[in-house]
Structures are given as structure tokens and as C-alpha cells.
Amino acid sequence: MNGELLLDTNAVLRLFADDPAVHGRLAQCSRLLLSVIVLGELYYGAKKSTRVEENLKRIARLLAEGVVVQNDAATAYEYGMIRNELRLKGQPIPENDLWLAALARQHHLVLLSRDAHFTFVDGLRLESW
Numbered sequence: 001m002n003g004e005l006l007l008d009t010n011a012v013l014r015l016f017a018d019d020p021a022v023h024g025r026l027a028q029c030s031r032l033l034l035s036v037i038v039l040g041e042l043y044y045g046a047k048k049s050t051r052v053e054e055n056l057k058r059i060a061r062l063l064a065e066g067v068v069v070q071n072d073a074a075t076a077y078e079y080g081m082i083r084n085e086l087r088l089k090g091q092p093i094p095e096n097d098l099w100l101a102a103l104a105r106q107h108h109l110v111l112l113s114r115d116a117h118f119t120f121v122d123g124l125r126l127e128s129w
Contacts, residue, residue: 005127006033006069006104008097008113009041014129016058021129025112032066033109037099039068069103078102082121091120 005026007015012034014022026032039059046055079102086092093101094117101121104111110125111118118126 005029005112006109009038010114011112025129034066034068035103037096074106075102078106093117
């Protein structure tokens with residue numbers, strides 16, 4: 001999986017909005033990589049939206065096109081390391097983003113996101129659009 005893109009929730013939402021910059025960047029990748037963390041955020045957003053069924057169908061299409069990268073014990077190790085590194089720096093980030101950063105760092109993936117707080121994570125390869 002080295003060098004591939006892992007999508008943050010904000011990247012998926014821009015993909016759903018047909019953002020040409022995100023579509024262009026993803027066209028350069030051989031496959032879409034997703035995390036269960038992002039999927040959970042998407043399902044939550046779909047259920048609280050006014051277009052529940054439409055949004056659930058979008059997620060289903062995304063899942064049909066993408067690959068879900070699973071969390072495991074090595075992800076938990078990275079999570080613990082990152083959380084402690086950020087604690088020592090005094091730069092905490094949201095819990096779900098800690099897990100996403102851990103997954104990306106574990107697999108040497110580039111994280112596609114617009115969240116600036118990911119820059120606090122040492123060794124995380126980050127890209128915006």
C-alpha cells in the first residue's frame with residue numbers, strides 16, 4: 001500500500017460534491033483507500049441529514065469502488081505513539097483523527113485531508129487539494 005492515498009472524511013465529502021480537484025487527484029490513484037473511522041463519520045452524517053437514503057447510497061457506491069484498510073494491533077500501537085507525541089508537544093487533535101493518522105502512518109499512506117492539525121503528527125505524509 002506504500003504511496004497510496006487514504007481519504008479523510010473531508011476529502012470524501014468533496015468527492016461526493018464532485019470537486020474537480022479531488023476527482024483529478026484520485027484519478028492518479030489505482031484505488032480508493034478508506035478507513036472504518038471515516039466510514040463511521042459518513043454513516044453518522046448520512047443518518048442526521050435530510051437526505052438519509054441518498055447519502056447511504058453514496059456510501060454504498062463508495063464502498064463498492066474502494067478498499068477498507070482495517071485497524072489492527074499495529075494501528076493501536078501507532079495510535080498510542082502519536083497520542084503521546086502530541087501530548088508532549090501540547091498539540092492534541094480529535095480522537096477520530098488520531099486513529100486515522102495512526103492507520104496512515106502504519107501503512108505509509110498519504111492522507112488526503114484539509115485538516116491542518118494533521119501537520120502536528122510527525123512522520124505523517126499529508127496532502128491537500
